[in-house]
Amino acid sequence: xxxxxxxxxxxxxxxxxxxxxxxxxxxxxxxxxxxxxxxxxxxxxxxxxxxxxxxxxxxxxxxxxxxxxxxxxxxxxxxxxxxxxxxxxxxxxxxxxxxxxxxxxxxxxxxxxxxxxxx
Amino acid sequence: xxxxxxxxxxxxxxxxxxxxxxxxxxxxxxxxxxxxxxxxxxxxxxxxxxxxxxxxxxxxxxxxxxxxxxxxxxxxxxxxxxxxxxxxxxxxxxxxxxxxxxxxxxxxxxxxxxxxxxxxxxxxxxxxxxxxxxxxx
Numbered sequence: 001x002x003x004x005x006x007x008x009x010x011x012x013x014x015x016x017x018x019x020x021x022x023x024x025x026x027x028x029x030x031x032x033x034x035x036x037x038x039x040x041x042x043x044x045x046x047x048x049x050x051x052x053x054x055x056x057x058x059x060x061x062x063x064x065x066x067x068x069x070x071x072x073x074x075x076x077x078x079x080x081x082x083x084x085x086x087x088x089x090x091x092x093x094x095x096x097x098x099x100x101x102x103x104x105x106x107x108x109x110x111x112x113x114x115x116x117x118x119x
Numbered sequence: 120x121x122x123x124x125x126x127x128x129x130x131x132x133x134x135x136x137x138x139x140x141x142x143x144x145x146x147x148x149x150x151x152x153x154x155x156x157x158x159x160x161x162x163x164x165x166x167x168x169x170x171x172x173x174x175x176x177x178x179x180x181x182x183x184x185x186x187x188x189x190x191x192x193x194x195x196x197x198x199x200x201x202x203x204x205x206x207x208x209x210x211x212x213x214x215x216x217x218x219x220x221x222x223x224x225x226x227x228x229x230x231x232x233x234x235x236x237x238x239x240x241x242x243x244x245x246x247x248x249x250x251x252x253x254x255x256x
Contacts, residue, residue, distance in 0.1 A: 013145030020142050021228045028131045072203030075225025
C-alpha cells in the first residue's frame with residue numbers, strides 16, 4: 001500500500017445494519033480489551049501520582065488524552081456511565097487544582113468498577 | 120454515490136464509523152489514521168466530505184483542517200470535526216474554525232449518516248447506492 005492509497009475502501013449497503021454494527025462492536029470490544037486495560041492502569045497511576053503530589057506534566061497530559069478518548073469511545077459500546085466518568089476525569093486533568101486532583105482516585109476506582117464485568 | 124473520508128487515530132472509531140456509513144447509507148468510505156495521511160488521501164481521492172477527529176497525536180484535527188484550507192485541491196471539501204464532549208469554550212473554538220459542523224462522540228452508528236446528511240444538506244437520495252429518481256423536468 002502506498003502513502004496515497006486509502007487503507008480502506010468499500011461500499012456495502014446492509015440489509016440489517018443494526019445487526020451488523022452490533023456484531024462489529026462486540027468484536028471490537030474484545031479486540032481492544034488489552035488497550036482498555038492499559039488505559040485504565042495508566043489513569044490509576046495518574047491518580048496515584050496526583051494523590052501523592054508527584055504528578056508529572058507528561059503524565060497529566062497523557063492521562064488527559066486517554067480520558068478524552070475513553071469518554072468518546074465507551075459510550076459507543078453502551079457504557080455510558082463509564083464514558084461520563086472518563087469525561088469527569090478528563091475535565092479534572094485539563095484544569096487541575098489541588099482539590100480536584102484528590103478526586104481522581106475515587107473516579108478512576110468507580111470507572112474500573114463500572115467496567116469490571118466487561119473486562 | 121457519496122464518498123466520505125474518515126480521519127481518526129483510533130482504530131475502533133474508524134471501523135465503527137466506516138461500517139456505520141457503509142451499512143446505513145451505502146456510501147463509499149476512505150480512511151486514514153493521521154492528519155497527514157488524511158490530506159494525502161483527500162488530494163488523491165477527492166471525497167465529498169471529511170469526518171475528522173479533533174484530538175490526534177502529532178497533528179490534531181484543527182491544525183489538519185487549517186492545512187487543508189491552504190491547499191486549493193481540497194480547500195472546498197466540507198470538513199466535519201468529530202470529538203468527545205467538550206466544554207462550551209472548546210465547542211465555540213472548533214465552530215469558529217470554519218468547519219461544516221462539529222459532531223460529538225459517542226455517536227449513534229445507526230444515525231451518523233443522517234447527521235452528516237442533515238448538516239451538509241444532502242438529500243435522502245444521497246443515502247443509498249441507488250440512482251437518483253428525482254424528476255428533471
